[in-house]
Amino acid sequence: MLHIEGLSISIENRKLVSDFSCALSENEVTCLIGPSGCGKTSVLKWLAGILSPTLGATGALTLDDTGITPPHASTTYQPQSDALFPWLTIAQNAALGLEVAGIPTKTARADVLMHFKTFGLAGCENLYPEQISGGMRQRAAFLRTLVQNSRFILLDEPFSALDAVTRLRMQAWLCDQLAHTPRGVLMVTHDLHEATQIADRILVMPAAGGPLAANISVTTPRHARTETAMAQIRTTLKSLLLES
Numbered sequence: 001m002l003h004i005e006g007l008s009i010s011i012e013n014r015k016l017v018s019d020f021s022c023a024l025s026e027n028e029v030t031c032l033i034g035p036s037g038c039g040k041t042s043v044l045k046w047l048a049g050i051l052s053p054t055l056g057a058t059g060a061l062t063l064d065d066t067g068i069t070p071p072h073a074s075t076t077y078q079p080q081s082d083a084l085f086p087w088l089t090i091a092q093n094a095a096l097g098l099e100v101a102g103i104p105t106k107t108a109r110a111d112v113l114m115h116f117k118t119f120g121l122a123g124c125e126n127l128y129p130e131q132i133s134g135g136m137r138q139r140a141a142f143l144r145t146l147v148q149n150s151r152f153i154l155l156d157e158p159f160s161a162l163d164a165v166t167r168l169r170m171q172a173w174l175c176d177q178l179a180h181t182p183r184g185v186l187m188v189t190h191d192l193h194e195a196t197q198i199a200d201r202i203l204v205m206p207a208a209g210g211p212l213a214a215n216i217s218v219t220t221p222r223h224a225r226t227e228t229a230m231a232q233i234r235t236t237l238k239s240l241l242l243e244s
């Protein structure tokens with residue numbers, strides 16, 4: 001279990017995030033939603049240890065009751081864009097996280113190549129990012145993130161650049177991947193439909209600092225999340241977002 005306690009982030013004299021606390025469970029997808037600019041990405045960046053030093057941040061992070069300081073090997077951050085390097089092949093891009101973690105290039109490449117078929121990337125090993133579709137690039141970015149085997153992954157709007165159909169396919173694909181290799185996921189999204197389809201828990205951030213506006217457990221099994229079944233929770237979330 002990863003606990004964030006009393007996280008506050010300020011920009012000069014303005015509080016962006018204040019008193020943000022939550023617990024992330026392994027095997028649970030937690031979606032973080034909130035109005036634009038409320039600090040969702042900044043929370044993820046703090047957890048990843050890459051928040052700009054020009055922003056002041058205070059707060060405690062504990063992993064299984066032991067205090068830790070970000071960046072920590074238990075978390076991997078996937079930024080908003082797919083962030084693949086255009087001059088590297090898909091295999092080289094996918095292996096990059098392992099190589100940065102100190103795994104020799106040959107071993108890292110062999111590790112990622114094993115997963116190309118499962119990730120729907122067979123045949124793309126030696127292609128460059130511009131030669132494959134947006135959905136494939138996103139899967140390559142997920143491969144780079146997931147092979148790092150960290151207990152928690154931090155996803156910043158991973159599907160925002162995709163068209164509607166690819167987005168739905170990728171959401172289903174991610175749920176399948178997580179069913180096979182469960183991780184704790186904290187995912188920022190603007191899309192209420194996406195949050196209610198994917199999440200086990202939804203955290204709603206307020207517009208102007210302060211504790212979470214809501215922490216909602218989504219108990220409907222994923223296969224039973226029809227429009228009708230999820231209508232009530234979507235209405236609640238819409239009201240919370242409009243209020244904030």
Ligand SMILES: Nc1ncnc2c1ncn2[C@@H]1O[C@H](COP(=O)(O)OP(=O)(O)OP(=O)(O)O)[C@@H](O)[C@H]1O
Nearest residue numbers: 011016035036037038039040041042043052054055
């Ligand atoms: N390094 C920085 N220096 C100054 N201001 C920053 C910095 N990083 C973020 N901000 C400001 O902090 C605010 C919150 O940014 P953040 O990206 O965390 O919000 P968000 O909720 O993820 O936004 P969105 O939903 O629009 O992606 C924004 O107004 C942004 O301009």
